[in-house]
Amino acid sequence: PSVLILNGPNLNLLGQRQPEVYGSTTLDDIETACTTHADTLGLGVSFLQSNHEGVLIDAVHEAKGTYQGLIINAGAYTHTSIALMDAVASVEIPMVEVHLSNIHAREPFRHVSYLSKVAVGQICGFGAQGYLMALDALKERLVTS
Numbered sequence: 001p002s003v004l005i006l007n008g009p010n011l012n013l014l015g016q017r018q019p020e021v022y023g024s025t026t027l028d029d030i031e032t033a034c035t036t037h038a039d040t041l042g043l044g045v046s047f048l049q050s051n052h053e054g055v056l057i058d059a060v061h062e063a064k065g066t067y068q069g070l071i072i073n074a075g076a077y078t079h080t081s082i083a084l085m086d087a088v089a090s091v092e093i094p095m096v097e098v099h100l101s102n103i104h105a106r107e108p109f110r111h112v113s114y115l116s117k118v119a120v121g122q123i124c125g126f127g128a129q130g131y132l133m134a135l136d137a138l139k140e141r142l143v144t145s
């Protein structure tokens, strides 16, 4: 089985962007760690980062038939995008939502996630490790379903 990992706006700046909030790990580092971890789990993995809502939506649509799992850190679109939520609901691929920071401990506008409504579950607050935890969760789900 293969998993598509989508990262949304501003996550291309990881490592430089507010390191006190998001850590010093770059998106490249995260993707490398995910590839290694997916390997040990026997999962294929692909990546896409975009700052554009429509590109993320297209990627979700195109995942159907190719990927059995989705991991999405939608950045700020998490809190605004009904369209991305609808896209995930449309493809019926199990999706785990990831955030580096603990969004529930931050500003009130970050406490609401549209994506959570269509997620298997949400992992937040564990930094880059959250992506690896999401791979573990999907592995379990794909084996037992």
Ligand code: DQA
Residues within 6 Å of the ligand: 009, 010, 011, 073, 074, 075, 076, 077, 078, 098, 099, 100, 101, 102, 103, 110
């Ligand atoms: C984030 C949390 C969002 O609120 C924020 O807009 C981001 C990153 C996280 O990974 O902690 O861009 O998704």
